[in-house]
Amino acid sequence: MTPQEAALAVCAVIAVYAAIRVALEPDTLRKLPFLNVLSFAVAGSIALLIPHPLSIVAAAAYFVGSTLESNAIASTYAGGLDRRE
Amino acid sequence: MQEGWIAVNNIALMAFGALAIIGALLTIVERDPFRKLISLGILVGGSVPFIVDRGLLDVAIAVALIAPLSTIFILMVCGRGDQ
């Protein structure tokens, strides 16, 4: 087992674990840290699957995109709560 | 060694397929729009590694940037309907 295979296996297992924790979490905003773990694992495995210079850009684009999505969801959810209260 | 690499690669890709299925089922089950959007994030996270595994890195970059943007557009509608 090369280091690359071991690292990819670890990333894949942690991604599935994070997805299950997202599914089981009752509080909406506390789902987002688990989603963050999932995007770390997916961004790492993008770079591990294909060692090509463009996959650095792909991993960074996926990670920044998912961070922006979490940021927007959290801000809109919090703003909605403030307007309701 | 080549055999072992293929086997592990299949295990990792099976994990990402499970991720896409979990995301899709969760999107169907959830009622709150915010929870639906979080589940869509899981679905996108499961499907991007398949695009990367076929070597289509430019498509992967485009998908990884377009999917959050579409989520943000949907969020504008959610925020307005929430009041």
Place this chain on the structure above:
Amino acid sequence: MDSILPAFARILVAAAVCWLNFILIDLFFRLPAGGGVVGATAIGTHIERGGGAIHGGYMMGNIVSSPDASAGTLLASCGVYIAGIPGGLLATFLVFIGNRICHDRGYAGTTGAITATFIVWGFSQIGFSPAEFIAGMVIAILTIQGISHRHSSRLLAYLWKVREG
């Protein structure tokens, strides 16, 4: 080829190194002091409502809603794994752009990426593989964000209290 056990043992060592790198840099740039955006503050208060500590919750919210030193460590490990030190510096530049997109000043992410580039490159000279640092960073973020929000936020709040003096 090495056997399985040393590979996973080296991944655990890499996880400890990545954990120290991103926690120290995040504490140095005062991430637990308060939420940087509205969403980070909301995540912090929700974690406190679930039994955690408020400053640890702010730091976890900041990690979620902007690429900080943990993202810098991950992307710099990817860059060093693919292209050596130039790849790590390219990843640093991309983290800086990502910080700008997320309305953050971006010093924590950029500093974390630069230090992680040289740390990972140094460890790759003594027998570690940068791929092990990618898996190690995923394990490190799992221990903070993915196991138990209550306990990890209390640990972060304790570390913040120590840093404040």
